[in-house]
Amino acid sequence: CYIAGFWSVLRRGGDFLPKSRWLALPFGAYLLSLLSWLWPNVPLAMRLPVAVYATVICTMAWSAFHLRGRVEPSIFQSIFTGALLFVLSDSLIAIHKFGHPFSGAHGAIMVTYIAGQWLLARGVARI
Secondary structure (H helix, E strand, C coil): CHHHHHHHHHHHCCCCCCCCHHHHHHHHHHHHHHHHHHHHHCCHHHHHHHHHHHHHHHHHHHHHHCCECCECHHHHHHHHHHHHHHHHHHHHHHHHHCCCCCCCHHHHHHHHHHHHHHHHHHHHHCC
16 A cells, blocks of 8 residues: 555656666665565465565665655654564564564564554655
């Protein structure tokens, strides 16, 4: 839903996405790094769902990044920071679930998730 909402804002501004496609590289690099680190511990039956979900969540953050310069700076900061916290939260879930459990995982996951969703909602409400 966030992706669709961000893209609708981008479409309103004329160009759908910026001409600098290389800006997707950090998001793709993060996705590939995370998946390659998790992959040995992800059960075979879960690999496709994990890869698809990770791709979607990184696409959401990439879409949020493209709002830069198309919405007020304070709105962009709220949305992009929220998107990054949402990615972090879901990454922590995957890290904890697939072979790299860590103490304090539940607290870290919930704090980053709640803060991310709050910032996303706060920013979206101001568009």
